[in-house]
Amino acid sequence: MISPFNLHHQNNEIDSKIVVALERLSEAFRVLLWNESKLTSLSPIQIQILIFLLFQPVEKCRVSYLAKEFNMSKPTISDSVKSLLAKGLIQRNDDALDSRSFTVSLTETGKLTAIQSADFTRSIENPVSLLAPQQKEIMLDGLLKIIQELNKAEIITVQRMCFTCTHYRVHDSGHYCKLLQMQLAYKEIRTDCPEHEAISL
Template identity: 65%
Template sequence: MKSSSFDLQKQNQKIESKIVVALERISEAFRVLLWNESKENSLSPIQIQILIFLLFHSREKCKVSYLAREFNVTKATISDSVRVLLTKKLLEKEEDVADTRSFNISLTTEGKEIAEKAAFFSLSMESPIEKFTTKQKEVMLSGLLKLIFDLNKSGIITIQRMCFTCSYYQVESGSHYCKLLQSKLAENELRIDCPEHEMSH
């Protein structure tokens, strides 16, 4: 019978289990930071995440259906959050002329102010990483990108806008290459969220 990564006996004998538990601790830190930020603004964590997402992403991604896939939650959950944000005048609705059943959402001036401040909630996570050597950062990024790619392939994480899932990405003579930029990419140039991302088929 398989034992859990949280079983200390297994965990202390297997590096994969230690990595899983370490990632769980880091996700816990993100939850705490997000909760603190959301409490400060009398919003829920998902509402803060929506505001931050809208601040940095293109108009065509600013729809309820896209946000539901982005955050791996139901459309109803996103709709409820959007409704609250509209009531609080942090978001505004724009009808989609191409599809009358759909609408885009955008930040109001107040919504933008909150999003710009809230976007720094993860700063205390970045500070310790800045102390790593360049090589440590590259190894970490490479490992995390591969992990996200595999989780995406297995359907655990839905939307990804990273190099590995992009039609412009290819491996050329063992090196990463972007056909859009027409250049080789170093490990530290691989993107996890690219505005030019085109899903590969």
Template identity: 60%
Template structure:
């Protein structure tokens, strides 16, 4: 009979189980940091995430449907959050001239101020990572990228704008290469969120 990853005996016997539990602890730290940031601004965690996303991504990605896929939520849930942000004058609608039913979201000046500050909510996570050796950082990044890619392929994580899912990316004999940049990529240069990403078919 298969044992739960959270079973202590299972953890003691399998490194995979200890890694999963360690990732769960880290995700809890992100939840706490995000919750603290959202309370400070009288917003929900997802509303803070939406503001940060809009701040750093192009207008065509800042639509309700795309945000729903990005955060693995229903359009209705995202729409409710967007309605609050609109009422608080933190975002505004940019109507698509070719389709009046479609609109993108952009930040107001107050929305930009909150998004800019809130975007540092995870900075305390970066400090311990900076203390790792370059070899440890490289191994961690490589392992996490492979994990994210596999979770994406299995449908657990939806949208990914990483090199592994991009039409410009290719790998031969262990060498990563970007056809857009026309250059080889070191393992530490593989992107998690690329603005030029085009989903491979």
């Protein structure tokens, strides 16, 4: 059977080795997130929501956007939001123009929890920091291209990186942002940009 997990196939195909390596990394993220959830007595998705609210602009802090961001149903996200409200970690902000619409934001307690939890990836950041600059650029380039293709296939539904933005251009001289009106070094390519405007598919 042809599968990345078939060892005979895997050992002879670099594509399969990369896929399995990415799967191992995803497992590391899951373990770290579960460990953090034990410390905070929150579910992994509740931790992810708190971290999202800590760093993202208020217009994105709605149940509908959170559902798209985390590829989950609105009822599932709503349950997590209700739990966080009950625990006093977030607060509801009603829309003055639409009584059915609201955003959520962190309380002071929620902010402290989010700041502490946002560091859960440190164990992965440390080995990344040991890579040579050129290795980092090659790795980033490959990962962004994989993410871009997964976004096109609608497997990753929300994406805010340069490659999927209407402002991004490639010139002979390299990467360019029309919004910032400047050339971008590869290390300046963003994986999560607040000014991102998605390309219409």
